Amino acid sequence: QSALTQPRSVSGSPGQSVTISCTGTSSDVGNYNSVSWYQQLPGKAPKLMIYDVDQRPSGVPDRFSGSKTGNTASLTISGLQAEDEADYFCCSFAGTYTYVFGLGTKVTVL
Amino acid sequence: EVRLVESGGGAVRPGGSLTLSCEASGFMFDDYDMSWVRQAPGKGLEWVSAINWNGASIAYADSVKGRFTISRDNARNSLYLQLSSLRAEDTALYYCTRGAYYDILRAVYYYYMDVWGQGTTVTVSS
Numbered sequence: 001q002s003a004l005t006q007p008r009s010v011s012g013s014p015g016q017s018v019t020i021s022c023t024g025t026s027s028d029v030g031n032y033n034s035v036s037w038y039q040q041l042p043g044k045a046p047k048l049m050i051y052d053v054d055q056r057p058s059g060v061p062d063r064f065s066g067s068k069t070g071n072t073a074s075l076t077i078s079g080l081q082a083e084d085e086a087d088y089f090c091c092s093f094a095g096t097y098t099y100v101f102g103l104g105t106k107v108t109v110l
Numbered sequence: 111e112v113r114l115v116e117s118g119g120g121a122v123r124p125g126g127s128l129t130l131s132c133e134a135s136g137f138m139f140d141d142y143d144m145s146w147v148r149q150a151p152g153k154g155l156e157w158v159s160a161i162n163w164n165g166a167s168i169a170y171a172d173s174v175k176g177r178f179t180i181s182r183d184n185a186r187n188s189l190y191l192q193l194s195s196l197r198a199e200d201t202a203l204y205y206c207t208r209g210a211y212y213d214i215l216r217a218v219y220y221y222y223m224d225v226w227g228q229g230t231t232v233t234v235s236s
Contacts, residue, residue: 001172003154034221038155045205045229046147046155051222089155093221097160097169097210099145104154 004029004090004102011108012080020105022073022090028100030071034093037066037075040104041086049088050075077107085109112136112225114206119230126196130230132189132206137225140164140184143210145223146191148202148232156202159191160209174200196234203229 005023012018022029022037029035035053038046048057050066053073063078073092077084090102118130130146145160159170159180168180179192189206208225212218 003156032221036222038223040155045226046223047226048222048224051220051224057224087154091155091157091222093210097143097162097167098171099157099160099221101147101155101157 001094001098001100004092004100006090006102006105009106009108011110013110014080014082016080017076017078018080018107019074019076020088020090020107022075022102024071024073024092024100026071028092028094029068029073031095032093033068035066035068035073036091038089038091039086040089046089080109082109112208114208114225114227116204116206116227116230119204119232121233121235122196124197124234124236126234127192127194128196128232130191130193130204130232132227134187134189134208137208139187141211142208144182144189145207145209146180146189147205147207147223149205149229150199150202158204161189162210193232196232198234201232201234203231205229
């Protein structure tokens with residue numbers, strides 16, 4: 001149950017695109033299409049942004065998109081906005097009711 | 111409104127015990143698996159434990175296995191987490207989350223946490 005690997009931080013100017021990677025193993029990210037992404041604003045509970053690798057829940061802006069290749073999933077924020085500044089965590093189902101989270105990435109809007 | 115409200119957190123000595131509760135409302139509680147996720151101060155999210163819709167299947171993170179016990183009472187729309195043999199590293203904000211869901215019509219299991227409570231704080235210190 002090792003944490004998924006994410007970059008500690010990424011940054012971009014308003015309107016630019018940023019991509020956050022999330023690397024796991026063949027036992028989690030690589031074995032299931034059940035990768036989800038969560039946004040956490042300061043002092044708030046996490047919010048689901050992407051599920052099943054690339055699906056957006058109702059109400060999540062379409063500038064958020066997800067993908068996966070092999071053992072690495074990615075979250076891309078296109079047209080970066082000031083309100084996107086937050087911590088982002090990936091999560092993968094890892095079989096038999098278990099999950100593993102990434103360590104988190106801080107997105108800074110310059 | 112779909113809602114999860116945690117309670118039961120507090121300060122406890124190392125080696126002590128505590129029971130967290132989570133009351134669900136606004137959805138069919140027994141349609142969903144549930145999970146506990148924790149976040150140590152200034153740190154990331156850590157999945158702690160999950161329980162399936164009827165309590166028959168349970169899983170724990172290695173870091174809490176043998177010390178924590180998850181349970182649910184579908185009649186009371188409530189989820190619980192018994193914490194024992196607590197350590198300083200268990201200090202965290204504990205979130206109750208709505209977890210996996212089986213879509214009968216599509217015969218698909220969805221594994222994600224789409225509803226989160228506001229959390230209850232556990233502090234382990236001498």
